[in-house]
Amino acid sequence: MKNIGNKIQYQIYSTMSNPDPNRLPVSYEAWEEKARDVLEDGPYYYVAGGAGGENTMKANLDAFQQQKIIPRMLRNVEERDLSIELFGQTYPSPVLQAPIGVQSIIHPEGEIASAKASAEMGVPYIASSASSVPMEKIAEEMGDAPRWFQLYWSKDPDITASFVRRAEQSGYSAIVVTLDTPMMAWREDDLKNVYLPFLIGEGVGNYFSDPAFLSKLEKSPKEDPNAAIMYWTQIFGNPGLTWDDIAFLREHTNLPILLKGILHPEDAILALEYGVDGIIVSNHGGRQVDGAQGALDALPRVCEAIHDQIPVLMDSGIRRGSDVIKALALGAKGVLVGRPCMYGLAVAGQQGVKEVLQNLIADLDITLGLTGHQAVSEIDRSALCEVKAEVEQMK
Ligand SMILES: Cc1cc2nc3c(=O)[nH]c(=O)nc-3n(C[C@H](O)[C@H](O)[C@H](O)COP(=O)(O)O)c2cc1C
């Protein structure tokens, strides 16, 4: 992805004499607005909404606004390198697609369209446990392109073990365990709209194709869909988990294990003690604990606790290239992008997701150069204004 930003800018400006009347949006805000036009209330608010009064959703964006970059000059930024290394693999940029379930409510091609867009860009796709289609189908469509599997740790250990085994067998190269969603949060929009996609059989593709899940049913999901959905609601989450359960996962996979949803530095230390391979600082896009700290604000203390022993990624609020720079400056090795891709999917399927990713990476590349960096690996705290930290110390 050398100098992708200049190439994309050139491509866009070269259409000046022949403008496309059906051009897709560029800014995050315009994608969201268009998605609002094409989606019904239920699915739109399911994606766009957050927990409670959406204070954490706002805190995620505010945290990025509060950090300021100080660009450096005269540093030869003609050639720029966006690539990163994680678990022995090189990825073309520090951007990954966040795991997002139930994408069939957003677009008929759902996860297949998003995964193929990822594959086109070489952007790792993190397939959700709650995907509309089985993980094997996503894998098949992606060929050799990089992909990770996100695990919702079921109350039934047989299903958990089976998911991990299936992910390994179908070429996923890391397991992301989401810890912040052992149950669905209080989401006021969904309660108002009386909208929960699983109750209409969406987002259960991995479960309805799982031998361990199916073996617990008296009748197949085809014969008795309601019974299958009811059983799903009983086994989906596992609020009883503790740190000691991490050993169970270790016994069942050799893949790198990342914990998603860490905000507290002491949990970061526990993650190290329990031997996981990476963590993802996240508040689930403000969809779980309303009032939780903005994810970017949680990042520095978590990184201090981790001390570079394992990679720290982050998500929740990444919208533009400068947001990626800020996250990397505060210690993240990479970032996950959630809602922006889903608005791309709603508006224009695979092409929409591809353009969202492409534009974000192009913006990142240009901003990298303009801030005086030749490579994302060079970015550190010195890229940011320390005013905020100084003010905090004075308090
Ligand atoms: C509609 C929707 C569904 C999601 N489903 C999952 C999921 O299945 N598993 C998971 O770990 N996170 C899920 N997330 C959270 C994302 O992985 C990610 O943490 C969040 O979207 C990042 O914030 P952003 O949307 O501000 O980029 C979901 C988010 C949205 C918006």
Ligand SMILES: O=C(O)C(=O)c1ccccc1
């Ligand atoms: O909606 C979500 O945020 C989410 O993580 C989820 C949980 C279960 C199934 C699908 C998505």
